[in-house]
Amino acid sequence: MFKRNTIGRRILLIFTFIVLTGSLLQLLISGSQIQDAIFEFHLHAMETEALIASSQLGARGGDGDEEDRLPQPTAWLPANLRYEYYVVDPLLRVIATSDDDLAVGTQVTPTEEIREAQREAIGRSIRDRHFYVAAPIGGGERGTGFLVFYEPADSAYAETGQRWLQLILSTVPVLGLVVIASLWISRTIARPIRALENTALQMADGAFDARIDVHSDDEIGRLGRSFNYMAEQLSALLRSQREFISNAAHELRTPLMTFKLRIEALGNPDQDPAERATYLRELNEQVDHMASLVSSLLILARIDESRHPLNVEPYDSTALLHDVTRHWRIEAQRAKLGFETDIPANLPDIPVAANDLWMVLDNLFSNAIKYTLEGKIAFAAWHSGGQVVLQVTDTGRGYSTEEGQQIFTRFFRTADVRADEISGTGLGLAIVQSIVALYDGRVEAHSAGIGQGSQFTVTLPLKRA
Numbered sequence: 001m002f003k004r005n006t007i008g009r010r011i012l013l014i015f016t017f018i019v020l021t022g023s024l025l026q027l028l029i030s031g032s033q034i035q036d037a038i039f040e041f042h043l044h045a046m047e048t049e050a051l052i053a054s055s056q057l058g059a060r061g062g063d064g065d066e067e068d069r070l071p072q073p074t075a076w077l078p079a080n081l082r083y084e085y086y087v088v089d090p091l092l093r094v095i096a097t098s099d100d101d102l103a104v105g106t107q108v109t110p111t112e113e114i115r116e117a118q119r120e121a122i123g124r125s126i127r128d129r130h131f132y133v134a135a136p137i138g139g140g141e142r143g144t145g146f147l148v149f150y151e152p153a154d155s156a157y158a159e160t161g162q163r164w165l166q167l168i169l170s171t172v173p174v175l176g177l178v179v180i181a182s183l184w185i186s187r188t189i190a191r192p193i194r195a196l197e198n199t200a201l202q203m204a205d206g207a208f209d210a211r212i213d214v215h216s217d218d219e220i221g222r223l224g225r226s227f228n229y230m231a232e233q234l235s236a237l238l239r240s241q242r243e244f245i246s247n248a249a250h251e252l253r254t255p256l257m258t259f260k261l262r263i264e265a266l267g268n269p270d271q272d273p274a275e276r277a278t279y280l281r282e283l284n285e286q287v288d289h290m291a292s293l294v295s296s297l298l299i300l301a302r303i304d305e306s307r308h309p310l311n312v313e314p315y316d317s318t319a320l321l322h323d324v325t326r327h328w329r330i331e332a333q334r335a336k337l338g339f340e341t342d343i344p345a346n347l348p349d350i351p352v353a354a355n356d357l358w359m360v361l362d363n364l365f366s367n368a369i370k371y372t373l374e375g376k377i378a379f380a381a382w383h384s385g386g387q388v389v390l391q392v393t394d395t396g397r398g399y400s401t402e403e404g405q406q407i408f409t410r411f412f413r414t415a416d417v418r419a420d421e422i423s424g425t426g427l428g429l430a431i432v433q434s435i436v437a438l439y440d441g442r443v444e445a446h447s448a449g450i451g452q453g454s455q456f457t458v459t460l461p462l463k464r465a
């Protein structure tokens with residue numbers, strides 16, 4: 001029923017051990033108390049009889065008869081006496097006995113009960129499986145000899161044995177209950193654990209939708225729930241990784257198709273030189289696109305595998321903000337957009353590697369310019385409550401609330417951006433989010449709606465958690 005090394009087996013062993021030791025102690029205590037009571041009952045009855053008989057004997061014996069002569073036993077012994085007896089004089093010589101093996105005149109040794117009777121009004125002992133009681137003749141007067149009653153203790157021992165047996169037998173149902181309880185406990189503990197084991201193994205074999213049925217609210221139930229939660233997170237992660245790979249493959253295939261078509265066309269010697277130039281330009285653009293796609297994928301892969309270096313070598317981050325904005329001001333002017341900056345002079349150093357700060361800002365500014373047809377771009381930086389905030393605001397396309405929920409998802413691009421075929425990979429904001437998270441910061445996007453402009457706010461703690 002219990003295989004080796006199972007919780008159930010251990011519970012059964014522990015329970016049985018506890019119950020057995022408990023019962024054994026109980027058995028020893030109550031068993032010896034019962035034995036004492038039975039023996040006391042026998043000895044007490046004997047003592048009463050011995051005292052009565054010895055006082056009768058003393059009364060008859062002191063009648064002025066010859067010293068050693070005793071009255072007939074019938075005169076002082078009760079008629080239906082159950083015990084053997086003998087009477088000794090003060091020198092412990094037998095003067096009367098019911099025992100044929102004990103001759104009159106024999107000198108007896110002072111046994112335990114006689115010695116006790118010499119000191120007190122009555123003596124008793126249990127030896128050689130017999131009860132002995134000795135009473136001084138004449139009920140207390142010393143120097144007159146002793147009457148000794150004795151009887152085999154067999155019946156008392158038999159009775160005790162029976163009581164012992166009853167006690168032992170009464171522990172059997174308790175042991176049965178222990179086995180049942182152990183089975184029940186091991187079921188409620190071991191069964192869900194086995195279910196957990198099976199589900200884990202199923203998941204290891206690729207069944208990522210395997211879940212555990214949770215029935216209880218105790219530790220085991222909570223373990224099951226945590227396991228299911230872990231499984232949920234794992235499958236979500238796996239799903240997103242698979243989607244990511246298939247998206248990446250898809251994004252790489254499109255430019256490759258263009259490559260193939262254009263190269264075929266360029267191979268035609270009759271190709272119009274003007275068209276040839278266009279195709280070459282297109283090829284060049286596709287190569288750039290692929291290069292940027294691949295480098296974005298590499299950055300994300302490095303961050304995902306925690307291989308992105310976080311070396312924060314000291315540098316002047318305020319100067320870096322000025323450098324970046326100087327560059328993007330020129331780009332904005334080229335796109336005929338206004339450009340405003342607000343960088344306070346007392347901004348504390350931002351604890352983010354220079355490369356990473358560049359990457360974050362480049363992505364936000366390039367988006368702002370790409371997705372703004374007219375109006376202006378504004379950049380503001382400030383610090384408060386141990387945090388530095390960097391904010392890029394534009395008056396551009398904006399996006400809808402639903403789109404806003406996916407804007408940081410890898411490869412996501414809003415419908416109108418796709419429709420207008422604006423160049424891009426859909427990985428820029430995902431990279432921004434991953435980098436900012438590396439520094440325990442966060443990035444939030446806001447837009448009042450399509451055509452309403454948008455705002456990206458990066459918050460970075462000055463001290464890492």
Ligand SMILES: Nc1ncnc2c1ncn2[C@@H]1O[C@H](COP(=O)(O)OP(=O)(O)O)[C@@H](O)[C@H]1O
Nearest residue numbers: 367368371398413414417424425426427428429
């Ligand atoms: N400043 C912005 N204004 C409007 N939409 C934006 C802005 N920045 C990003 N988006 C939307 O989010 C999408 C994802 O941005 P991003 O991850 O940088 O990818 P990409 O710029 O390569 O398309 C963009 O395609 C665009 O639809």
Ligand SMILES: [Mg+2]
Nearest residue numbers: 367424428429
């Ligand atoms: Mg972008």
